[in-house]
Amino acid sequence: MTNSIGEIEFSDLILATGTNTTENHPVIGAAVKRAVRRNNGKLIVIDPRKIDLVRYADLWLRQKPGTDVAVLNGLMNVIIGESLHDAAYVAARTEGFDALKAVTAKYTPERVEEISGVPADDLRKAARMYAAAGRASILYAMGITQHISGTNNVKSIANLAMLCGNVGIEGGGVNPLRGQNNVQGACDMGGLPNVFPGYRPVEDAGARAFFEEAWGKALPGKQGLTVVEITKGALEGTVKALYIMGENPLLSDPDLSHVEEALKQLDFLVVQDIFPTETAQFADVVLPSASFAEKDGTFTNTERRVQRVRKAVEPPGTARQDWKILSDLLNRMGVPARYGSAGDIMEEIRRVTPSYRGITYGRLERGSLQWPCPNEEHPGTAYLHRDRFTRGLGLFHAVEYTPPAELPDGEYPLILSTGRVLYHYHTGTMTRLSSGSMERVPESLVEIHPADAERLKVEDGRPVTVTSRRGSVTAKARVTEKSPRGTVFMNFHFAEAAVNRLTHPSLDPVGKIPGFKVCAVRVEAARDAGPETSIGGRAGTGVLSTEAASSVRGGGNT
Amino acid sequence: MERGVQLTIDGRSIEAAVDETILDAARRYGIFIPTLCFLERTTAVGACRVCVVEVAGSRNLVASCCMPVSPGMVVRTDTEKVRAAQRMIVELLWASGDHNCLTCERNGSCALQDLVYFFRIEKPRFEIQPPGYPVEKTNTMIQRDLNKCVLCGRCVRACNEIQVNEVLDFFMRGSHAKVGPAFDADYIDSSCVFCGECAEACPVGAITMKKARFGGRPWETRTVRTTCAYCGVGCQMDLSIHEGKIVSVKGGGKDTPPNRGSLCVKGRFGMDFIGHPSRLKTPLVRRTKGGKLEEAGWEEALDLIASKFKAVREARGPDGIAGLSSARCTNEENYLFQKFMRAGIGTNNVDHCARL
Numbered sequence: 001m002t003n004s005i006g007e008i009e010f011s012d013l014i015l016a017t018g019t020n021t022t023e024n025h026p027v028i029g030a031a032v033k034r035a036v037r038r039n040n041g042k043l044i045v046i047d048p049r050k051i052d053l054v055r056y057a058d059l060w061l062r063q064k065p066g067t068d069v070a071v072l073n074g075l076m077n078v079i080i081g082e083s084l085h086d087a088a089y090v091a092a093r094t095e096g097f098d099a100l101k102a103v104t105a106k107y108t109p110e111r112v113e114e115i116s117g118v119p120a121d122d123l124r125k126a127a128r129m130y131a132a133a134g135r136a137s138i139l140y141a142m143g144i145t146q147h148i149s150g151t152n153n154v155k156s157i158a159n160l161a162m163l164c165g166n167v168g169i170e171g172g173g174v175n176p177l178r179g180q181n182n183v184q185g186a187c188d189m190g191g192l193p194n195v196f197p198g199y200r201p202v203e204d205a206g207a208r209a210f211f212e213e214a215w216g217k218a219l220p221g222k223q224g225l226t227v228v229e230i231t232k233g234a235l236e237g238t239v240k241a242l243y244i245m246g247e248n249p250l251l252s253d254p255d256l257s258h259v260e261e262a263l264k265q266l267d268f269l270v271v272q273d274i275f276p277t278e279t280a281q282f283a284d285v286v287l288p289s290a291s292f293a294e295k296d297g298t299f300t301n302t303e304r305r306v307q308r309v310r311k312a313v314e315p316p317g318t319a320r321q322d323w324k325i326l327s328d329l330l331n332r333m334g335v336p337a338r339y340g341s342a343g344d345i346m347e348e349i350r351r352v353t354p355s356y357r358g359i360t361y362g363r364l365e366r367g368s369l370q371w372p373c374p375n376e377e378h379p380g381t382a383y384l385h386r387d388r389f390t391r392g393l394g395l396f397h398a399v400e401y402t403p404p405a406e407l408p409d410g411e412y413p414l415i416l417s418t419g420r421v422l423y424h425y426h427t428g429t430m431t432r433l434s435s436g437s438m439e440r441v442p443e444s445l446v447e448i449h450p451a452d453a454e455r456l457k458v459e460d461g462r463p464v465t466v467t468s469r470r471g472s473v474t475a476k477a478r479v480t481e482k483s484p485r486g487t488v489f490m491n492f493h494f495a496e497a498a499v500n501r502l503t504h505p506s507l508d509p510v511g512k513i514p515g516f517k518v519c520a521v522r523v524e525a526a527r528d529a530g531p532e533t534s535i536g537g538r539a540g541t542g543v544l545s546t547e548a549a550s551s552v553r554g555g556g557n558t
Numbered sequence: 559m560e561r562g563v564q565l566t567i568d569g570r571s572i573e574a575a576v577d578e579t580i581l582d583a584a585r586r587y588g589i590f591i592p593t594l595c596f597l598e599r600t601t602a603v604g605a606c607r608v609c610v611v612e613v614a615g616s617r618n619l620v621a622s623c624c625m626p627v628s629p630g631m632v633v634r635t636d637t638e639k640v641r642a643a644q645r646m647i648v649e650l651l652w653a654s655g656d657h658n659c660l661t662c663e664r665n666g667s668c669a670l671q672d673l674v675y676f677f678r679i680e681k682p683r684f685e686i687q688p689p690g691y692p693v694e695k696t697n698t699m700i701q702r703d704l705n706k707c708v709l710c711g712r713c714v715r716a717c718n719e720i721q722v723n724e725v726l727d728f729f730m731r732g733s734h735a736k737v738g739p740a741f742d743a744d745y746i747d748s749s750c751v752f753c754g755e756c757a758e759a760c761p762v763g764a765i766t767m768k769k770a771r772f773g774g775r776p777w778e779t780r781t782v783r784t785t786c787a788y789c790g791v792g793c794q795m796d797l798s799i800h801e802g803k804i805v806s807v808k809g810g811g812k813d814t815p816p817n818r819g820s821l822c823v824k825g826r827f828g829m830d831f832i833g834h835p836s837r838l839k840t841p842l843v844r845r846t847k848g849g850k851l852e853e854a855g856w857e858e859a860l861d862l863i864a865s866k867f868k869a870v871r872e873a874r875g876p877d878g879i880a881g882l883s884s885a886r887c888t889n890e891e892n893y894l895f896q897k898f899m900r901a902g903i904g905t906n907n908v909d910h911c912a913r914l
C-alpha cells in the first residue's frame with residue numbers, strides 16, 4: 001500500500017475494486033465501513049459479485065469479470081472529457097498524460113457499457129464522484145491482480161489515482177491488500193526470481209557484487225524461474241530438485257493436475273511445513289517446522305509495517321523454527337551461518353536492505369515501523385511518494401483492454417471465478433482444523449445465480465459438477481444473486497473440491513500471475529451423490545506413515 | 559490537541575481541550591471515575607450512570623462520559639451523594655442478574671466485580687432475581703449467558719460502531735430488555751461473523767470466549783503479543799497462554815496499529831491448528847524411491863538434503879534446483895531461504911506462491 005490502514009477511515013472517498021474486503025481483510029473492511037457509516041465517507045464498489053461492501057456503497061458498478069481495464073479507462077475518459085482531473089498535479093508531478101488521454105478517449109461510457117455491462121450513466125456518476133472527492137483511496141486485491149491482464153489492471157488503477165492527484169497525500173493512495181500475511185515481507189526479502197533483498201535486480205552487476213561481498217559467495221546473474229515456470233521446468237525435466245517451505249502448491253496452483261504430474265517427475269522434493277499437506281505426500285524428505293506461535297521473527301504487513309512475531313508456545317515433537325533449519329542447511333552447503341537468534345538475522349537484513357536499515361528489534365519492542373526506514377532515528381513512512389515518485393515523475397501507462405484468455409462458449413458457457421471466504425484461509429490447512437470455521441463453512445459451495453440455476457435444473461444445497469477444459473469437481477450448489485448471471489464462484493480452500501483442477505494456467509505476461517479469476521466452465525446437476533462421494537482430492541492421504549495424515553482428515557471434519 | 563478550558567476537579571485545577579468530556583479530562587489527570595457502559599471509540603451514551611459526578615450549580619448528578627467540559631466548571635467525583643448513587647446502581651445490577659463468580663470465566667477481570675469490591679458491598683439490598691435465560695451454547699466460539707448481562711450496550715456499540723457488522727441491538731422480551739441479533743436469534747443463526755468484538759467489549763461474563771472456558775484464569779495465564787498469521791492486515795494480538803497452550807486470543811492494544819484491538823474470526827478463533835494432533839512432529843524420509851515416508855532424525859534428514867542437492871547441482875548445474883519460499887514465514891526465514899538458494903545452491907530459481 002502506498003498509504004496506511006489507519007488513514008482509510010478518514011478518506012473522503014474509497015473506491016474498492018476486486019477486493020471482497022470484509023471477507024478477506026476483515027479488519028480493513030471494518031475501517032471502510034466506519035468511513036461510510038461514521039465519517040460520512042463515500043464508497044464506490046466495482047465488482048462483479050454482490051459482496052458485503054455493496055450494502056454500504058453509494059455506487060456499485062457490476063462489470064463483467066475481466067473487463068476492469070475498460071471500466072477504469074471509461075472512468076478516466078469521463079474525468080478527462082469533463083476536465084475534472086487535477087491539472088496542476090498532472091502538470092507538476094506526472095508525465096505521459098497525452099498518451100493516456102489518447103487511449104482513454106476511445107473508452108466512451110457507451111463503448112465501456114458494451115464491453116463491461118456497466119451502464120454508461122453509472123460510469124459517469126462514479127467518475128464524477130471520484131474526481132470530486134478531496135482525498136480518495138483506491139483499495140484492490142486479487143480480483144484485480146489474478147487476471148492475465150493483472151499488470152495492466154494495476155497500471156490503470158495507478159493512472160486513475162494520479163490523474164486526480166491522489167498519490168502522495170494522506171488518506172489517498174493506491175492500496176493493494178495482500179492476501180497472505182507476509183507477502184510483502186517475502187518480496188522485500190528477495191523471495192523472487194529477479195531481485196535480491198530490497199528489490200535490487202539480480203542482473204545488476206553492482207548489486208551482485210554487493211551481495212557477493214556480504215555473503216562471501218559468487219552469485220548467478222541470470223533471472224530465475226517463477227512458480228509456474230518451476231512447475232513447467234519440472235514437467236520438462238529441467239528442474240530436478242525442489243525445496244518447498246511452507247507452501248502447498250498442490251492446492252493453490254492453477255491447473256492442479258499439472259502440478260501433481262510435475263511433482264512426480266522430480267528426482268528430489270523437500271517439503272518443510274507444519275502439516276502433512278497434499279504436497280508433502282510427494283516429498284522425499286519432510287521437515288517439521290514451527291508455527292508462527294512457536295517462533296520469533298517479524299512479518300511485514302500490507303502497509304509495509306514491520307511487526308514482531310513472538311514465540312508463545314513450544315513446537316510439537318522435534319519440530320524446529322524454519323530459520324534454524326535454514327541455518328543448518330546453509331552450513332552444510334558451505335555458507336557459514338552463525339545466527340543465535342532471529343534478531344541476529346535481522347541485523348544482517350538491515351545491513352543489506354536500505355529500506356530496513358533503521359529497523360531493530362530494540363525499536364520494534366517499543367512499536368512497529370513502516371519502511372522505508374533508512375536509519376535508526378527515522379520514524380518510518382506512513383505514506384509514499386509525498387514529494388516525488390521513486391522515479392521522479394509519476395508515469396502514466398496508457399493501457400488497452402484485452403479480453404480474458406478463455407471466454408465462455410457453447411460447450412463451456414459459464415464464467416468461473418475463484419476466491420476466498422471469510423472463515424477460511426488459503427488452502428485450508430490451518431482453518432479447516434478450527435471448529436469455528438468448520439461450523440460456519442464446512443465445505444466448498446458453488447455460487448450460482450438463480451436464473452442460471454433454473455435453466456440448468458440446479459437446486460440449492462444439491463451437488464453439482466463443474467467442468468472446464470482441464471478437469472471437473474463436484475460440490476454443493478448455493479443459489480444466490482451474489483454472483484451475476486453467467487458467472488459461478490468457488491473458493492479454493494477445500495481439497496475435496498479443488499477448484500484449481502479447473503482454472504486456466506495462462507499467465508499475465510509481466511506479473512506472471514495466473515488468471516484465476518476467469519475461466520470457462522459448464523455446470524450440471526450431479527447425480528445425487530451426497531457430499532462424501534465427492535471427496536476425491538485427497539488422493540494419497542494414506543501415503544504418510546505417521547498417524548498425522550489420517551487425523552488431518554478426521555480433524556477437518558470435527 | 560487544542561487546550562484551553564480551565565476547570566477544577568476534586569480541587570485540582572485542570573486544563574482540558576474544548577472537545578473533551580469531564581471523564582476524558584479526569585482520566586488524563588489520573589483522577590478515577592468508575593465507568594461501566596463507556597467504551598472508547600464509540601458513542602458515549604451515559605446509560606448506566608456509574609460515571610456520575612457532581613457539578614457545582616447543577617441540581618442533578620451528571621454522567622461524566624457525556625458532559626463536555628466548560629470553562630470554570632467545578633467538579634467533584636467522590637462526594638457522599640455521588641458514591642451513594644453509584645452504589646445504588648451497582649447493587650441493582652448485581653441483584654438483576656446471576657452473578658455467580660465461582661463459575662464465571664470473567665472472575666478476576668470483571669467490571670461489575672471490581673465495582674462491588676470498590677464500593678465494599680457485602681450483599682445487595684434488593685432480592686436477587688436473574689431473568690432465567692438459557693445459556694447460548696449453539697456454537698463453539700462465543701458463549702452468551704445473558705443472565706449476567708448488565709445491559710450496558712457495549713456489545714451493541716462494538717458490533718455497530720467499531721466492526722460495523724450491524725448484528726446486535728436492544729429489544730424487549732417480555733418485561734426484560736435484552737441485547738442480541740435480530741429476532742432474538744442465536745449468533746450462529748444470525749448474520750454474526752464471529753469477530754468477537756462484542757465479547758471483548760462486554761465488561762462482565764455475559765459474552766465470553768467459549769474455548770477459554772476452564773482454560774486458565776486471568777492471573778494464571780501469561781500473555782504474548784504477536785502478529786496474526788493469516789491475512790496481510792497483520793493484526794496485533796495477545797495470546798493468552800496457560801500450561802503451554804493458547805487458551806484465547808485478544809486484540810492487541812486499543813491504540814496499537816493497524817487493528818486497534820479488533821480481530822476477525824480467523825485471528826480470534828482460528829488457532830486450533832497450533833496444538834492440533836496432526837502437526838508434523840519429526841522429520842520424514844523416503845529411503846527408497848517409491849517407498850514409504852518414514853520417521854528419521856534431523857541429522858539424517860539434513861545430510862540427505864545436502865547430499866542430494868549437491869548431486870543434482872553436480873549433474874544438472876545449480877539451475878536444476880528450485881525453491882519456493884513462503885509468504886507465511888517470517889522476514890528472517892524468507893531472507894535465509896533466498897540466501898540459501900542464491901549463495902548456498904547458486905541459482906535465482908526462488909519464488910513464492912504470493913502471486914497465486
Ligand code: SF4
Pocket residue numbers: 716717721723724725726745749750751752753754755756757
Ligand atoms: S461477534 Fe462480531 S459480528 Fe458477531 S455479534 Fe459480536 S461483534 Fe457482532
Ligand code: SF4
Pocket residue numbers: 706707708709710711712713714737759760761762764765
Ligand atoms: S452482553 Fe455484555 S456488553 Fe452486552 S449489554 Fe450485556 S453486559 Fe453489556
Ligand code: SF4
Pocket residue numbers: 025026027028786787788789790791792793817820821822823824825826
Ligand atoms: S485477525 Fe483477521 S483481519 Fe486481522 S490479520 Fe488476522 S486474518 Fe487478517
